[in-house]
Amino acid sequence: MDTMARLVLPTLLFSLAWLSCSGGRSSKLEIDPLVYEEQLLWVSGVQGEVNTYRIPLLTFTPKGSLLAFAEGRKKSASDVGAKFIAVRRSTDKGSTWSPTVFIVDDGLAANGLNLGSVVVEEELGSIIVVYSICFLLYQCKPASIMMVQSYDDGLSWSQPRNLSRQLGVKAFAPGPGYGIQKKYEPAKGRLVVCGHGTLEGDGVFCILSDDYGKNWYNGAALKSIPYNQPKKPQDFNPDECQPYELPDGSIVINVRNQNRYHCKCRVIVHSHDGGLTLPIDNVRFDYELIDPVVAAGALVKDGIIYFTNPHNEANRVNLTLRWSLDHGKNWEKKAVQIWPGPSAYSCMTYLNSGSPEDQKYIYIIYEKGHKVYDETVSFVKVHLYGGR
Numbered sequence: 001m002d003t004m005a006r007l008v009l010p011t012l013l014f015s016l017a018w019l020s021c022s023g024g025r026s027s028k029l030e031i032d033p034l035v036y037e038e039q040l041l042w043v044s045g046v047q048g049e050v051n052t053y054r055i056p057l058l059t060f061t062p063k064g065s066l067l068a069f070a071e072g073r074k075k076s077a078s079d080v081g082a083k084f085i086a087v088r089r090s091t092d093k094g095s096t097w098s099p100t101v102f103i104v105d106d107g108l109a110a111n112g113l114n115l116g117s118v119v120v121e122e123e124l125g126s127i128i129v130v131y132s133i134c135f136l137l138y139q140c141k142p143a144s145i146m147m148v149q150s151y152d153d154g155l156s157w158s159q160p161r162n163l164s165r166q167l168g169v170k171a172f173a174p175g176p177g178y179g180i181q182k183k184y185e186p187a188k189g190r191l192v193v194c195g196h197g198t199l200e201g202d203g204v205f206c207i208l209s210d211d212y213g214k215n216w217y218n219g220a221a222l223k224s225i226p227y228n229q230p231k232k233p234q235d236f237n238p239d240e241c242q243p244y245e246l247p248d249g250s251i252v253i254n255v256r257n258q259n260r261y262h263c264k265c266r267v268i269v270h271s272h273d274g275g276l277t278l279p280i281d282n283v284r285f286d287y288e289l290i291d292p293v294v295a296a297g298a299l300v301k302d303g304i305i306y307f308t309n310p311h312n313e314a315n316r317v318n319l320t321l322r323w324s325l326d327h328g329k330n331w332e333k334k335a336v337q338i339w340p341g342p343s344a345y346s347c348m349t350y351l352n353s354g355s356p357e358d359q360k361y362i363y364i365i366y367e368k369g370h371k372v373y374d375e376t377v378s379f380v381k382v383h384l385y386g387g388r
């Protein structure tokens with residue numbers, strides 16, 4: 001081998017190797033999720049003013065921070081009762097978190113607030129939390145839909161605003177999870193917050209805003225059957241839900257199947273008009289996503305759909321991360337178990353700066369325990385490419 005060949009050949013081989021690697025990286029580097037770090041953000045029964053933390057939400061902010069929210073249930077673990085909305089904030093991609101701040105306090109309410117949806121609007125860069133009060137109509141009426149907003153990356157929050165003045169009086173519980181701002185047409189820029197009703201009007205409903213949260217109006221409804229009547233086992237009763245947007249501009253809502261209609265699995269429904277309608281023709285059942293009747297997490301990142309729930313037909317155990325490379329038609333067999341034990345509600349987000357570092361991670365928040373799922377709220381940073 002002459003000198004030239006000796007110099008060129010390794011360079012060439014290196015370039016080829018680099019090309020195939022980087023080619024893979026930009027197109028379809030294999031998803032191989034690794035739990036990169038995990039920490040408990042809230043522990044029930046320890047802090048003075050709160051009995052139980054439940055219903056965790058997680059969001060990115062336009063400035064690249066992470067915000068975690070939970071209900072701080074004051075007297076017991078029950079869905080009714082007085083509560084705080086608790087927030088912690090991380091400005092270093094989940095490594096460290098601010099102390100807990102209570103941003104809403106419902107006092108001594110018999111049936112106080114319930115979380116909720118967090119939605120980021122990127123026009124003004126604000127963060128909006130929509131929640132209900134008196135949703136279960138327990139020793140109170142009427143139910144109200146409320147919102148608070150932060151214009152400074154989650155450091156300070158507005159006074160609560162009563163959205164029922166615009167939406168009409170009804171029992172509507174947003175989420176729990178995040179709401180979306182539409183990235184694609186139709187209705188690019190619209191805020192879409194979906195949730196469910198109670199007996200007075202159960203089903204999945206979305207509320208919409210076309211001016212970044214100033215004015216809200218009622219959008220799509222997927223009503224239960226029989227509507228407005230007491231339910232029996234196996235009736236159609238779509239409940240807590242998480243919307244996400246596909247690159248074709250359609251909205252997919254992944255829904256809790258409250259009475260186990262048709263399967264012990266998730267209900268999936270599509271909206272093709274930006275959340276104005278949810279036609280019954282667009283309802284599907286995802287048999288692969290078995291579910292013990294719970295609120296689940298769903299997220300789209302770089303065209304891949306991620307899903308978290310306690311993967312078990314009967315019990316809230318086995319919090320599992322699934323992913324789909326074909327927009328939810330099929331789920332990859334290789335799932336990642338996040339926690340084998342008691343686990344329930346979950347929510348996901350990612351940081352969307354587009355930097356190579358942010359590209360690699362998704363973040364999960366979920367209810368986690370050893371004996372029961374409401375012992376703690378845990379935060380997990382997941383490296384999507386096996387730590388590479």
Ligand SMILES: *[C@@H]1O[C@H](CO)[C@@H](O)[C@H](O)[C@H]1NC(C)=O
Nearest residue numbers: 133142144162164165168169
């Ligand atoms: C919110 O507004 C509705 C409609 O005006 C009203 O019935 C309800 O009492 C209000 N809720 C609160 C908490 O002020």
Ligand SMILES: *[C@@H]1O[C@H](CO)[C@@H](O)[C@H](O)[C@H]1NC(C)=O
Nearest residue numbers: 311312317318320335336337
């Ligand atoms: C946990 O989920 C995995 C799928 O990720 C499944 O194979 C396993 O059977 C589940 N275990 C339990 C106890 O539900």
